[in-house]
Amino acid sequence: MPRSHRRVLTHPDLVELDLLDLLHALADPTRMTIVRTLRSDVERPCGTFPVDVAPSTLTHHFRVLREAGVIRQRDEGNRRWTTLRLDDLNARFPGLLDSVLETYERQLAGT
Numbered sequence: 330m331p332r333s334h335r336r337v338l339t340h341p342d343l344v345e346l347d348l349l350d351l352l353h354a355l356a357d358p359t360r361m362t363i364v365r366t367l368r369s370d371v372e373r374p375c376g377t378f379p380v381d382v383a384p385s386t387l388t389h390h391f392r393v394l395r396e397a398g399v400i401r402q403r404d405e406g407n408r409r410w411t412t413l414r415l416d417d418l419n420a421r422f423p424g425l426l427d428s429v430l431e432t433y434e435r436q437l438a439g440t
Contacts, residue, residue, distance in 0.1 A: 338395065338402050340414075346398040346421045354397035355429050360390050364399060367413035368430060375402075375409045399426075 354360055359380050366378055380387060391411065394400045399418065402411050418426045 338404070340395060340401055341398045343398075343417050343421055346417065348422060348425075350397040351399065351418070351422065351425070352429075354393050354399050355426075357390065357393075359386075360394055360399075361430075361433055363390060363394060363411075364413065364426075365430065365433075367400065367411065368415075372410050372412045375411055 355364065359382055362380050363378055367373065375387070375391065376384075378387070380390075382390070391400065391402065395402055398414055398421075400411050401414050402409055404410075415426065
């Protein structure tokens with residue numbers, strides 16, 4: 330899509346981050362894969378995440394995460410880059426994301 334036709338990306342301010350929105354965003358396995366990937370990579374282009382969903386579905390998952398304040402996205406040329414808003418999340422809800430990720434990892438490992 331030409332840059333002039335792309336939607337403006339909105340990101341909530343730190344004070345607008347809501348716990349229930351955050352927990353809802355993290356309650357999906359595909360979105361957790363995105364978050365886990367970003368926890369180990371500083372920034373990634375949108376088409377490079379290890380998920381097996383249609384592009385339109387992936388766009389939906391990014392929107393949910395972005396609107397909850399979990400990720401930040403920016404356009405550069407014809408690519409959209411995604412980063413985890415870890416500093417903002419830790420400022421608003423200290424340790425919550427790490428706790429959710431640790432619990433999820435244990436659940437995946439079956440312990």
